[in-house]
Amino acid sequence: MNTPDLTQQPIAEDGSFEVQLQKSGQVLFVPKDQSILKVLQDAGHDVLFSCAEGVCGTCITPVVAGQPDHWDMYLTPQEQEKGDCVMVCCSRSQTARLVLGI
Numbered sequence: 001m002n003t004p005d006l007t008q009q010p011i012a013e014d015g016s017f018e019v020q021l022q023k024s025g026q027v028l029f030v031p032k033d034q035s036i037l038k039v040l041q042d043a044g045h046d047v048l049f050s051c052a053e054g055v056c057g058t059c060i061t062p063v064v065a066g067q068p069d070h071w072d073m074y075l076t077p078q079e080q081e082k083g084d085c086v087m088v089c090c091s092r093s094q095t096a097r098l099v100l101g102i
């Protein structure tokens, strides 16, 4: 049986999802009430951030697979549509897994 590609599956009904870090392969669970930024920090990753409100763009992080759910006010609609980066301080995922290029 094939394992489903979580980057193509919708997120869980409770709003949680996973992020996978491309370089290490590490998979982290993002509960509905925590930001990707917080989950990365709790796992010991040093992520640059400033406003933590989706305004400044400091926390921009590349996305290599999965579809971000953008909540920031930094990216243009066209950039958001492209889906190749995400503001980890506020944005979430539309897919069960988001693979970050870090």
Ligand code: FES
Pocket (backbone or CB within 6 Å): 048, 049, 050, 051, 052, 053, 054, 055, 056, 057, 058, 059, 060, 072, 074, 087, 088, 089, 090
């Ligand atoms: S820290 Fe400012 S946009 Fe994320």
